[in-house]
Amino acid sequence: MDSAYKHSPAWNVSWLFVLLAGFSLFFSDIEIISLEPWQELKRLFMGLLAPDWSNLSEIGEAFLQTLAFAILGVAGGSVIGFLLAQIFHWRWIQVSCAFIRAIHELFWALIFLQIFGLHPLTGLLAIGLPYAATFAKVYAEILEEGDKSALQAVSLDASRVSTFFYARLPDLWQHFKTYTSYRLECGLRSSAILGFVGLPTLGYTLSSAFMEGHYSVVWALLLLFYLLIATIRYWVRPALLPIYIIAAPFIVANDSTISFDNVQRFFTEDIIPAPIMRGESLSESWHWLSDLLINQALPGIANTVVLTQVALVASGILTLLFFPLISTHFFKPAGRTIGHVLLVILRTTPEYILAYILLQLWGPSMLPAIVALALHNGAIIGHLIGRYSIEIQLRVDASRGLNRYFYELLPRLYGQFLAFLFYRWEIIMRESAILGILGIATLGFYIDSSIQELHFDKAMILIFITALLNVLVDSLSRYLRAKLRLRTNVDCRATNDYCTARE
């Protein structure tokens, strides 16, 4: 007998993802390898009690570098992104931007390290390029979905440029500003983690200190980083920006030089597949390629997908646990403050650093990566959903506690929750790939190995595959959002939230 009751598509999709994650979990490698992980965790928190500021000049230098690279990278990216947004309706621009975005900053840094070495251009491009592609897309969306009523008052013979500056920009300026300053915060995180591959930013000092177990130094760096991000709205002011932008080049400048020969060599020798360079036959080339695909790309893809799916569902579960912490429907101001502090710390710490910390403590299985991704993303979406929940007006006699959570709020927030989670899907996948550099066998592991063995041809093919995988997940996520009719339009206030979730 057919039941008259039908589950909603959102319900079905949710369970499909949960089942997929459960299935993936079966193939994932999630053990704690260290014999005394809690001992190490205890040592880590003892470091928090006595942060070591003694090496202030080195710490200060790392922060200046982090700031300077972030400011220049984001500024350059936003200008180029803004220009690209004007021609974003061209299909090939959209496709190239999607592709550039799909490659993580750290991979870009590894590529540019080969071309420009220790020159600051490596860091600037590693941030600037993917950021320009993201800016182009989001700016174009803002342009498209923003208020167009002023256009009707413009005379027909007004030039395009003046139409833009007088009829469009004033209405949209706030959106651009909000989003750009949010991206500066992301840029600081990106700039910090570039240190892990050798740029002189926070990650450099942090990873060295961590490797040697100098936890007091680790905490000094992390606390300062939280402070920097938490006070961002006080020190990022339109009037101060030109000063920063003028000062930053002097900070990042070093005396290494770049030569055009290196650039040329990279494109004409380094990344050309070895069998082609050696002029080998087609069958030998195929052997080379299939060896790469079977022994590196396939296991890398499988692990990346497994990690992504588990982390995505874990992020969702944590979101549902986190959002009541900052919601007026559940906690009094004192309780909410604690919730806010927790969520701010979790979302300020880049997932790469969180994963790095947990890996040092538990050893290199997938577990630290899952926990890091879930905590970071759960905190971001939890924060957004928490804020949405505040706007929901409940009846005075509405139920309380668990009943309120399950019968009043969750049904009203679930669509928004899924929309945000699907936005983060592609980001989680990009991070899953990159965490391989830390030793988990996702695509990043094989890419890093190829680069360490100076096989840039292999690395480029693997990076290309990683990007394709990302583009695929991105379109799948767009398809699901459309199918489930999850809200994707950006009204005025939502722009910021939308962008936060979208990155």
Add this chain to the structure above:
Amino acid sequence: MKFKIFLSVLLSTLILFSNMALSASPKTLVFSAIPDQDETRLKQRFGDIAKYLEKQLGVPVKYVPVKSYAAVVTAFRNNQIQLAWFGGLSGVQARLKVPGSQAIAQGVEDPKFHTYIIANHSTGLKASDEFPKGVAGKTFTFGSKGSTSGRLMPQYYIEKNMGDKVDNVFKRVGFSGNHSKTIALVQSGAYEVGAVNFKVWEKEVEEGKVDTSKVSLIWKTPAYPDYQWTIRGDVDKEFGEGFSNKVKAALIGLKDPDLLGRFPRSGFIEAKNSDFDPILETAKSIGIID
């Protein structure tokens, strides 16, 4: 308006910035070293070597810290450093990439270098002359992916003795990053077995940094050539005729035990490119070099 100001400021700074990069003085000898030990101390380790070389050579000498083995090779190749303290493998890679570059000096210990296989006490593995086949099925960590003593040679000897790929021999294979970290990880039990540069092991044991009741040496590889100083072939053109010989003499003339302890070596002797041919052959047989 604001936007235009912003744009013009940005453009002018970019121009300024690129000028600064171009006008940098090229007459400083820049060197680096593979980050094989405690990375927080790289500057302390090599900063004084720069001072020593500067005094001997009469040109400004600068040390730049680099985060990975591959990055040192890249910097050498891009002429951002002209001199480097390489491992056997990174040196071979660098000289292949930069024709004309020369190995000029090596540590007294380097022609007969060893890798120690070390194990956590919980494995019950004991020191032996025979390859300890009991390592099969344990968790295992190399050092850095690009290391000779921490990766290339141990992988070669393990695969030779066990007749299988390391991935199949061990339950789990990791890369600790450097030799001091390998010792720490095997000592803490995060990995049961590891491969470490014998000089770093002996130095850390001597300094009392190793708890030998928890981690001990179980096997030693046959001897192979390892670290060396390599210099670019075009330095004579850039810094004057005979410059690479001057650098060579300065390195071989380095007698200060404190400075030598930074490497750690008892002294430096002459080296030539062909000394490292065995490394090249091994790297080819494992597939690290095509």
